[in-house]
Amino acid sequence: MFEPCRLLFLFSIFVISLTNAKPEHNMTSHSAFGHYPMRRPVEYSSPHPYPFMVSVRLWPNDENVCTGTIIGPSSILTAASCIFGWFEKELRLKVGSNNGDQATIYEIGSYAVHPDFDHKTHVNDIALIHPKQPIKMIPNKVSPVFLAATEPSVGSHSYLLTWSSKRADPHSKDELKRITTTIKDRENCDPDMYDPFTVDSRQLCTLNVPEEGACNSDFGGPLMTDGKQVGIVSYFLTVGYDMECGNGLPIVHTSVVKYRQWIASNLK
Known part of the structure; x- marks a missing residue:
């Protein structure tokens, strides 16, 4: 008469062990x-889960050369090594898309490169890109x-x-x-x-x-x-x-x- 209870107890232990088992992807x-x-x-x-992402493009070839992030309507944060050697007129900013579709293109007005950037050691590898026209913010699509x-x-x-x-x-x-x-x-x-x-x-x-x-x-x-x-x-x-x-x-x-x-x- 106690056998069904015993089976129920063993089954409960088995379920608990499965619940506590660590998934394989946690291995190192x-x-x-x-x-x-x-x-x-x-x-x-x-x-568009990452509306702050910017693709910096070689123009007119439209080749992605590096990346930046929107931190304000007129400021894109990037690495100095990203724009090192390029003139402003050679690059464009593509925003508002995580796959290149329906993106908005902005021309670049100027750069602000850290004065102590060392292109050999990459120390102080930071810069700001300022578009010619402020970037239009769009909820859930373009934001800092x-x-x-x-x-x-x-x-x-x-x-x-x-x-x-x-x-x-x-x-x-x-x-x-x-x-x-x-x-x-x-x-x-x-x-x-x-x-x-x-x-x-x-x-x-x-x-x-x-x-x-x-x-x-x-x-x-x-x-x-x-x-x-x-x-x-x-x-x-x-x-x-x-x-x-x-x-x-x-x-x-x-x-x-x-x-x-x-x-x-x-x-x-």
């Missing part, structure tokens, strides 16, 4: 830089990003917004993707065997899943934490002659927090 894999989450499916944004007031802690999860994250397909530049990443400590970000650059206190370092990460057209793009921009993509580490993006090595970002005063003084 090891690299020379520590642990990072195993590969996850790329999240495609649709239709929030800038973080504090830096994320080491080990915290952030994400990149990238037009061309795949090593296998680095030329797919018009479909915005969201890539999960992890904040890495600066001291262990750039061993000499990987890259000659030194990451200092004005930069952030992230560790990314192999095959996913920023490519050249993503320089100047945002590193996001809790819905706020904490960094600007500056460069990715390389090994020897392997200059491919998505190589599984860390990406270095200019810390937005360390330049809030410079940004404020150069807004239009």
Whole structure:
């Protein structure tokens, strides 16, 4: 007479064990830089969940050369390396689209580049682009990003917004993707065997899943934490002659927090 009760008890234990089981995607894999989450499916944004994103285009070829974020109607935050070597008349700003469709094109009026930017070491890799005409804000389609007031802690999860994250397909530049990443400590970000650059206190370092990460057209793009921009993509580490993006090595970002005063003084 107690057998049905016993079976019910065992079944309850089985259900609880299934409920508490950890999903496979929480497993970790090891690299020379520590642990990072195993590969996850790329999240495609649709239709406009990131209304602050800007594609900086070579004109008239309409080629995506780098990225920026809207921080005001007349100010686009980007990396100095994004616009280094380009004249204002050679570039355009494409806003209001995460896949290139129905975007609005703006001409560039002027740049504000950090006076101490070093294009060899990427220190002070920050700039503002000022369009000729103020960008028209459209609810849920075109609006400014929030800038973080504090830096994320080491080990915290952030994400990149990238037009061309795949090593296998680095030329797919018009479909915005969201890539999960992890904040890495600066001291262990750039061993000499990987890259000659030194990451200092004005930069952030992230560790990314192999095959996913920023490519050249993503320089100047945002590193996001809790819905706020904490960094600007500056460069990715390389090994020897392997200059491919998505190589599984860390990406270095200019810390937005360390330049809030410079940004404020150069807004239009």
